[in-house]
Amino acid sequence: MKKVKLVDNPSPNFDERGRDVDMIILHYTGMISAKEALGRLCDPVAKVSCHYLVDEDGTIFALVPEGKRAYHAGVGAWKGESDLNARSIGVEIANPGHEWGYRKFPARQIEMTIALVRDIRSRRAVPLNRILGHSDVAPQRKEDPGELFPWGKFAAEGQAIGRYNGDEDPSVSYEVALSMLRAxxxxxxxxxxxxxxxxxxxxxxxxxxxxGFSPLTKAALKWAAQAMA
Ligand SMILES: [Zn+2]
Structure with a gap:
């Protein structure tokens, strides 16, 4: 099991949570380099931040203490709840993203991100169905961490719900599929x-x-509605 070593890189962009943590939101930085992303996440004018940033070589930077509310999720919702910053820990994962050359996440970076998630969950009650991507909670605005993100590796280590690997299921109706998406x-x-x-x-x-609501999507919705329940 990998040990988590942190490099302090404090950001001034945070305030008080006023509640407990019960969610982890994973992002990609969407910037050319981790250095550039760190600069922005620590810039008082930008008013954005996260708790941790994982560089491509696996270095983990600590920006905001977990007990404080960082500014990473923005406007979003999950299960009808908003102000997700108040309840979540935000982890930025260095990757240029769809805008600057989206690429595979290096194995070492993923290994250390999984170790970080495990470490957080050893201290905080975050259920598996509340380990989410930014685009899950802000689908109108965000695409991160994106389709290349290896959720299956997190699932294999017991640190997230993975992806659907089964067959198509055309039998699910449109209405039921939409209700599952919401559920x-x-x-x-x-x-x-x-x-x-x-x-x-x-x-x-x-x-x-x-x-759209393809037969594979319908099957995946049916599976995920149970896995994420
Ligand atoms: Zn994001």
């Missing part, structure tokens, strides 16, 4: 659920990305 936790308003569906596909079945 999992996504904010999927009537007539504006497309973004939430894409976020679901990035997270649980990237093979069906942007294919």
């Amino acid at each position: 999992i936790g996504y904010d999927a308003p009537d007539k504006a659920h497309a973004a939430a569906l894409v976020a679901f596909q990035r997270r649980f079945c990237p093979k069906a990305l942007a294919q």
